[in-house]
Amino acid sequence: MTAAAATAKEPPRARRPGAWALFANNRLAAAGLVILVAIVLVALAAPLLPLPPPDITDPANRLIRPLQEGHLLGTDQLGRDLLSRLLYGTRMSLAVGVSATLVAALIGSLLGLIAGYAGGRTDNVLMRGIDMLMAFPYILLALAIVAVLGPGLMNALYAIAVVNIPFFARNIRGITLGLARREFVDAARLSGKSNVAILGTEILPNVLPTIVITMSTTVGWMILETAGLSFLGLGAQPPQADLGSMLGEGRKLLFNAPHVSIIPGVMIFAIVMSINLVGDGIRDLLDPRLRSGALARPAARTAxxxxxxxxxxxxxxxxxxxxxxxxxxxxxxxxxxxxxxxxxxxxxxxxxxxxxxxxxxxxxxxxxxxxxxxxxxxxxxxxxxxxxxxxxxxxxxxxxxxxxxxxxxxxxxxxxxxxxxxxxxxxxxxxxxxxxxxxxxxxxxxxxxxxxxxxxxxxxxxxxxxxxxxxxxxxxxxxxxxxxxxxxxxxxxxxxxxxxxxxxxxxxxxxxxxxxxxxxxxxxxxxxxxxxxxxxxxxxxxxxxxxxxxxxxTGPAEDVIHAPAHPYTRKLIDCVPVLGEQDRQLDAIPGLPPAVNRLPEGCAFADRCDRARDDCRVGNVELAALNKEGRAVRCLYPLVEGAEGSG
Amino acid sequence: MLLEVENLTRQFGGGRTLTGRRPVVHAVSDISLSIDEGRTxxxxxxxxCGKSTFARMLVGLDQPTSGSIRLAGHDIRGGRSADGRPLSATVQYVFQDPVSSLNPRKTIRQTLTAPMRHLLKMDAGQRERRLDELMDAVNLRPEFLDRYPHEFSGGQAQRIGIARALAAEPRILVLDEPVSALDVSVQAQVLNLLADLKRELGLTYVFISHDLSVIESISDEIAVMYFGRVVETGPGSTMFHRPRHPYTGLLLRSAPVPGQRRIHGEPKPAELPNPFDPPPGCAFAARCENARDDCRASVPPLDIATPDAADPESGKAHVACYHPLAEKPDKNAPPTP
Missing domain, CATH: 3.40.50.300 (P-loop containing nucleotide triphosphate hydrolases)
Incomplete structure (x- = not known):
């Protein structure tokens, strides 16, 4: 056993394009990310910007058109500055959408993990519960929840989170179900780990990419749903600014003052679109199949x-x-x-x-x-x-x-x-x-x-x-x-x-x-x-x-097997146990074959060969004919007499 | 006897569903085997044939439907050995596919310390020392500890799998096809490593494989399984020279040997019986040249092969066959080159 030799010259890790380079390659996703980052930064900075307060009414200046002095985006029907309300509303919508996603992801993933791992009756009970949630049209369910809890942004958040739990639970359960039967889970069990430890430290790290993908693709949807509830007057309550409620208020003035509804509408579009583009980019990035390039369709024939x-x-x-x-x-x-x-x-x-x-x-x-x-x-x-x-x-x-x-x-x-x-x-x-x-x-x-x-x-x-x-x-x-x-x-x-x-x-x-x-x-x-x-x-x-x-x-099969000329052939035959020869010591070949992206000079087998000399490691060893029956060997010092190796 | 298995049976399915009973599959039927300390x-x-199900029951990953497994005389049904420690501190398992038995998102260090932490309750300093010992035992360099499984070749990953099994300081290793996913040159390295470890640590192996020559080269005793049952047992040194069950004979005739053109495939394509509807008699009867009516009527029990006091081999070999192969060593024995 010469593992030291086996590992002495290990191949360097293959360099693949990094995650960031791959993401940037996807132009749409990169554009989405730029827009999203800009929106988030501006929304976060809203309190620091020289904006009029969003909720102070000024009836004298109502319904000013955009691009006027002092009111870049104009004012609404109560004379509130639209730019200020837009930014504060964006803050609110983003916060609600993201927190609803987090809540749904946390609860949904937990249910999915438990159902997928436990299986059997637990799985049945949990998943039938989830199915019941899914049996109602989601907006109806959200409306019902808000109706019970009363209108308000927090209640809208709960409603949307509950409605979205099934997406996470079902997705994560499917993945967990596959992982729970993998051999490394058995190995962890044999290492004495408890079920909770296996779920938390073995399965969760493997499920996490899927959770992130699901989150990135649902967060836009959640923002849209929040806006929808606010539009119906069930979410944000006046005078609080929120993109959905702004849209709802502007709806009545669609013909007289279209800017009041169009501006928040464009903002919702920009947020949801950019988040979805980024989400798609993240999904492509984290999906291992896409990463290995397997989905790149091969050409009809090799180049x-x-x-x-x-x-x-x-x-x-x-x-x-x-x-x-x-x-x-x-x-x-x-x-x-x-x-x-x-x-x-x-x-x-x-x-x-x-x-x-x-x-x-x-x-x-x-x-x-x-x-x-x-x-x-x-x-x-x-x-x-x-x-x-x-x-x-x-x-x-x-x-x-x-x-x-x-x-x-x-x-x-x-x-x-x-x-x-x-x-x-x-x-x-x-x-x-x-x-x-x-x-x-x-x-x-x-x-x-x-x-x-x-x-x-x-x-x-x-x-x-x-x-x-x-x-x-x-x-x-x-x-x-x-x-x-x-x-x-x-x-x-x-x-x-x-x-x-x-x-x-x-x-x-x-x-x-x-x-x-x-x-x-x-x-x-x-x-x-x-x-x-x-x-x-x-x-x-x-x-x-x-x-x-x-x-x-190369050569006639019988000759090569009975009298191999290349040391590698000899070792390859000798390292396999043979039926009926129980006491034979297996002649293992030390080390590993060289990585084909780092082929050594000279004979590729020299490092594992006990007959190798200095000249084996230089130049190119040719496949030289050994006899007239078509035998040839690529070795300077072949095991069979009959011909000189070239070199 | 370190490990004794008696009438071990595992059925899958069964039980009621809304539409009736689920069909029952007999994965393992009525296996009785035993093994001494330090043997393979x-x-x-x-x-x-049920060999993996059998292996999983030995380490407690699966529970038998009936029958018992005794470890040093103590029934392991509760998942604990005689000293009250978890079973996996005494019996460990090496998986067939070395890469998929390692969590892709954990470093080798995390994988190897888990059994020390959970089964042996070692503190951090002891763990470090043990890690060094383990990596040394399986001939891997210590800096591999902080790498992830995908950075290893199959042979290296299997050494890590063996190190993980050894980390719990077990007495018995159950090895389920540990070399069949490896290249032949690496297979020999791992087989030699296993032989060294057994000698140094006094381990007992249950080695499961489909490869006759690997089994012959490593085993003290051999059990041949077919369709969930043991059809023949015997000493590793002589069994394949003198097969008694026709199935063992067929296996031997089917194995290719370098340098010889010798195998005789069965003339008719043959398949295993339907596991949902097993035949009442010997499962091999449909493929067997010697099969007669009594073979199809009832399952032959695993009996002493040659109840002959004069034969020194008597009592060591058992065969489950009403009409075992006659002694014609020249016909069925493996060839000697």
Whole structure:
């Protein structure tokens, strides 16, 4: 165990654009924030400004139009200065709106937390109570509450807070319900924490962003509701200034003196609009999915940005079915460049099964996804190399051609069948769709073909299973459906990305048996991505081992496994316990793979290798041929004699 | 016996609703196992076999419907061990997914001190010392203490998960698939760490996994589960050389081994029986080549596999099968390269 080595050179934390930069990027939200801050500052400063008192009447100067000397916004029907009343009214409306939000958030969130965490009967009782609140039209409920308590700004505040409790309670309960079943809550329970401590210190911090989002999106609404109650005369009582009551008073003079009602109306509009814009901005900022950029819709194909491209495939690849030449794919996140795939050469002949082996982050999946341009852009970008399919460069063919190839001549099977099947359509429909996308067949023919495919992958009672939904099938059955979809259009190449990793061992055995049979019957070449050398032995003819985005060793599967030439391959095989060899000491690989945004010079494995010498850490180690059977290794001191490493 | 489990059963569902009775699922049925101090019990089975439910009951995260769990002779039903301390001070749990078992908004220090504070009532100085010991025990640098879970790789996070379990100074660790979410090279690091810790601290492990080779490499005793029941138990050193239950045999034939083309998938796609409507007999009968009428009529009990006084292995291995596999070690034994 050399954890010290493991952690000696840890990757620096990835730099993402900061919260503030992200917020400022959203122009509307930034504009909203500017307006809101200006309004709040002016409202707060109202007592300090040289304004006439808001409640002193002056009948002699009533209904002065705006922009007059001494009264910038004019006066109302009692001769009170409108600017002064506007600012004091804004203060009042903001204060009531914000405090109502706080009260509703506090009580609502508390109810939601308790209901979501306790579950069962408590949840039922609390949530049915909340449902009863929601059963009344909210304004009617507010009116009823004010009617009972009597008019007044404080009572209006209570009414609005009560009316809005359900929003918070329901929202927070939903989130808490999910969190309460998470493993870290179990872990806290096993740490001896009480239920109250778990709610307060484990769940609340995770719920807080949602509470803030809900608050930021409801506060504008609350201000509007306060204004509404005041407008009806149930909120602020004369002579107190409040935007709603100002509006209500001005309503009677709408034609004679429109400014008396328009001015507070514009102010309400400005406040609510700016708060909503800021709220949307905050929501986008705090939502983790939006933050990771997942909602940025990826382009239809990976961006290709090559400096130079060869005109034709290399000579040795002239007859290959699929050949990758010097493929370079990277991810650009902020200022960081992640070199996921570096100078990868792969060759797949017809009816071949090539295994690509590596640990997570070794670039094996990105390599496979680059073939059909499925690496998501933005972030992903292919910056060099050729992908030859029958000699054509797939990176430069038109999108239309690429679309017919995807799921047509080149098909994919992914690791998790549950997430690659659509949950809302029957599986038969999904297989049929794969057929229809590529073949102009009649409805009956498609159905017939779908049935054949499901029978081909040995789904029992295929006829009935046509109308089954993915959740009604076991993991193995779902993966069979995915295989059926991949085979729907008689592909020449099947890219299988860890197709058995998520399956149980007996199901995996069935699946490997099926894949092996099908690829021979159908003459399909398979690019099989896996981390398990046992699986490679079962199904692959040749194997390529990847580490830190590079191929470090390639050759016939049996030769590589029995006599690995690269120290990494050797260690990767030796660190897995083998059935029947109980007493073997596991040869763990010390440390971690290098971060692909900070690849070291020389061999990327040198820091974890006990054979590394000084020259391993300089220059570029080439993939050098080891013998005539296609074995090659990227190592200066390979474990197998037969060829000199280059260098 | 440090830990004894007798006739443990857990059912989900049941009870009345407005429209009638809710269907009952038997997650775990009638499990009896025991384990000595300082030993490792490996529990192996595929998804849906009830092994995680079993593990959660051992640490008190779930309560059995019937049956008992005894810790050093004391029933843990009340959530306390014999000395009156909470159960989690004696039995701790390591989760499968290391990252989701750590609260994303708490530092490692906060996560690790919680058991010391709540279970051991340590003061601040003791906690600091213990933190250093723990980080040292799992080979992590102390400056990691003030970081958040998302800054760690899977292997590092799992070491933290193990440190959290060890913080309570337990005698038993229940490890629920602790390495299956990790890359193979990191998996070996964690397995070696677990072996070291067991030796140094004299721990007892209940190790749950779906991976036969991992189970074989770490276990003193092995229990194979299928559809909520233990179908075979035996010593870790010999069980996989001499499987007696046809399901164990199938598992062994299904596991791929590097360098060999050997697995034989079942010719027919096979699935678990419907958990809402379990068959009256052996749950494996539908997939079993040896199944006969008596297998489908009643559930075979877990009996001593070879009641033969002359056999030194007799009494150690148990199998729940009316027609166990015959001794043909060359056919079913795992290969030796």
């Amino acid at each position: 290709v940005n090559r400096e130079s491209v060869a005109d034709a495939p290399r000579e040795e690849n002239a007859n290959a079915l699929l050949a990758l030449e010097g493929l370079n794919t990277r991810f650009e996140v902020g200022d960081e460049i992640y070199h996921a795939v570096n100078e990868v050469d792969l060759k797949l002949n017809a009816e071949d099964c090539l295994g690509v082996v590596g640990e997570s982050g070794s670039g094996k999946s990105v390599t496979a996804m680059s073939i059909l341009g499925l690496v998501p852009t933005p972030a992903g970008r292919i910056v060099g190399g050729r992908v030859n399919f029958h000699g054509d460069d797939l990176l430069s063919v038109p999108l239309e051609r690429l679309r017919t190839l995807r799921g047509g001549a080149i098909a994919c099977i992914f690791q998790d069948p549950l997430s690659s099947l659509h949950p809302l359509f029957p599986v038969g429909e999904q297989v049929a769709e794969a057929i229809r996308a590529h073949q102009p067949l009649s409805k009956e023919e498609v159905r017939q073909r779908t049935l054949e495919l499901l029978q081909l992958v040995q789904i029992p009672n295929a006829e009935q299973r046509l109308s089954a939904y993915p959740h009604e099938l076991s993991g193995g059955m779902r993966q069979r459906v995915c295989i059926a979809m991949a085979l729907a259009n008689d592909p020449e190449v099947v890219i299988a990305d860890e197709p058995t990793t998520a399956l149980d061992v007996t199901v995996q055995a069935q699946m490997l048996r099926l894949l092996n049979r099908l690829r021979r019957e159908r003459n399909a070449a398979v690019l099989f991505i896996t981390h398990d050398f046992g699986v490679v032995s079962e199904i692959c003819d040749r194997v390529a081992v990847m580490y830190a985005g590079r191929i470090v060793e | 019990l490996g529990v192996v089975g595929e998804s849906g």
